[in-house]
Amino acid sequence: MNLERVAVIGGGPGGLYAARLLKRSHPDAEVTVYEQSSPDTTFGFGVGLASRTQRNLRDADAASLDAIVAAAHPHEMSMQVGSEVARLAHGDLLAIARTTLLAVLQQHAQDAGVHLRFGERREAADLDADLVIAADGINSATRTQLTDEFEPRIDTGAGLYLWCGTDFALPSAIFVPVITEHGTFVAHAYPYAADRSTFLIETDEATWRRAGFDASTDRTAPQDSDEVSLQYLQDAFAETLQHHRLIGNRTKWMRFRTVGCTRWHSGNVVLLGDAAHTAHYSIGSGTKLAMEDAIALDHALTSAANLDDALTEYERIRRPAVEHLQQIAHRSELWWESFPQRMDLPVDQLMIAYMTRAGKVGLDRFAESAPTVVSQGLASYASRPAGTVSPTDITDWILAQPLAHHGADFATRIAPADLRDAPTTAKLDVVSTAAWDAEADTVVDNAPQAEILWLTGPDSRVAVLNRLDLAERLLRATSATVVVEAPETHRADVAAGLASARAHLAFFTEPASAEPEPVMSGTGAPT
Template structure:
């Protein structure tokens, strides 16, 4: 395909990376990046790079990935509740300062022959390029300009979060909650340089309002940081901060926005990264998605004979992976939004619940990578010694055969007896809604008095995961025994739900 001119709107990581790849693949084309900001100004702190993302970037462009890795900071991961902590040894987790990442990508884009234009806003409608790549972020002006064609929908999360940082390197990434007089705040914090760490802090709306942050948010001008919140959170997380201060960079409370679009391209304009889609930061960064979009777009343009076919192929390849990640991310976001309700769970078991929260990781797989954590978590679940927990490979069956005593009930294993379904103390609940939706809240609020709630519904995996998550919501709201139907093929999901205290029993269906 002959492309003479390529315009990229947005000089973030996705736009710069796409420009470099496209210039390398189309060396005779004029590739220009238009960024309204200046090259040495950015907002944000660190960017995480998981091992799979690193592999994808290495296959696409080993040279730039080597430069990124050399400027990155490796770290492990921990979860701490009060004085109890578990740590995961993970040698492939990296983080890099956003400004540093942009500097690397700017350099490599220019080295490839990309023209970088800063300090002026340009719109897709005014550019006369053969291909226009709109990498202009979550508030994409391009998506808004052609809203009828792209068909965007944007859903806001229930919780609130803010990004800030501190001027020292944490010993590892850490997930840790603190409870103040107003409620619970949860920090996701990680080091990204020898003297810098990112702090992402979340809370629920009630706590946010009780702390007065609805007022401080409203009073903080755009482009400035909410110093009232930073001062409060600095005191709240003083132990984790080790006497260091929290710093802001346009830091204000936000609700996460999940962006979806009916189409990712229109004529010669294609959306990339956050302009096309977002997934909650707890499961994968927007930077990762945007750079992987760039790889797929470059590959599609090389393989197709025409632009329309190439953009169709790009969307056909990327959409299933993005939508799958968005589904996982929604579960993860809901889990974090309700984190405060789980703080009585022993920390090793809580780490197990965290790792399996979205259906992406099984208990068996986690046990293989964290042999010092999973036995402690499963021991807490089963009320046994860690030494009594079997090795990976036998864990799923072991979980399903653990006895349970619940009120007057005694069970020799976690597969519910069929006779329990039809007792007078059992309420059967058909679940066909997302577990943390308003409709699910109505179901929980309207539950009839019962000693047992038996959850039924469709047998596909997504519906089963929904049912198991709603089970946790019912367990948190009642003292009843909670049972969920699970297809026999999803034994691993059943085991994860049981070990993570989402349900008490499961009933296997064909």
């Protein structure tokens, strides 16, 4: 297909990367990026790049990836609760300052022959181009102007978070909660340069209000940072910060917005990155998704006979992976919003719960990269001495452990079949689509007063994961022994749920019908 002029609205990582790839695959085309800000203006701090993302970028354009890696900062991962720390050794996790990443991508776009126009705000309707790529972010003006064509939908999370940074490099990425007089705050932090770290902090609305941050948010001007919150959090996380300061950059409390669109293209205009979709920060970055969008768009434009076919193919190929990741990200978002209730778990078992929270990483796979953490976590699950657990088949081992709960003893974690219809058992058919929505709240608030709560429902993997999440809520809200029923095909997921304290017991059935499971978009690094 012949492209003479390509216009990109938005000079973030996705727009710059798309421009470079398209200029390389269509060398005769005039490719121009329009960015309303100056070249060195950016918001945010570091950008993380997991190993799977690095492989995708290397396959698409090794030269730019080499430059990114050369400027990036490697790190490992840890979780701390109180004085307990679980550490993961992983050499493939990288982070880079967003300003540095933009500088690298700007240079490589120019080296390819892309024209960069800064300080220019353009609208799709005003651009004379064969193709207009709208990479103009979560607040996309293009998406807003073409609402009827794209049909966007935006869901807002219940929790609140803010982005800030600090002026030293943490020894590793870390997840750490602190409890203040107002409630619990959780930091997701990681180093991205020799003297800088990203610090993302989240909390629930009740804690946010008790701390007075609703008022400080209202008082903070759009161009400013919420200094009241930054000072409070700097004191709260002083130990983790090693008494360094927190740095703001238009830092204010926000609620995460999950963006989706019925269509990603209309005529010669196509959405890319956050303009088309977002996924919660706890599972992956918008930068990763936008740059992988750019790769898919370039492939489609290179192979299709005409523009409409290309944009249709781009969406056909890319949408399932994005929507699957959004589904995983939403489950992760809800897990983090309810994180404080799990702080009673030993830290290694909590790390197992974290890694398996969304169904993206299986416990067997996690054990390959972190055998010590998994061994310690399983020891806590089974109430065994630390260092005495090294199963060859983790799933079978988890299911074989005995359970004593509220005066009842079970030889294994597989519930006896006759318990299902016992007089002391209440069966709950779980049909809600999320474990933390209003329908699920009603189930938890009105849970039967029974010795056994037996959860059944559809056979799909998504339904089973949802059932495990609801089981966790019931486990913590009632004194019942909670059983999750699932097909044998989801045995590993249920075992991981048991080890993560999401349920007490499992019961397995043959699936009603063989249904294909969605392809998991795994990464080589924990996320």
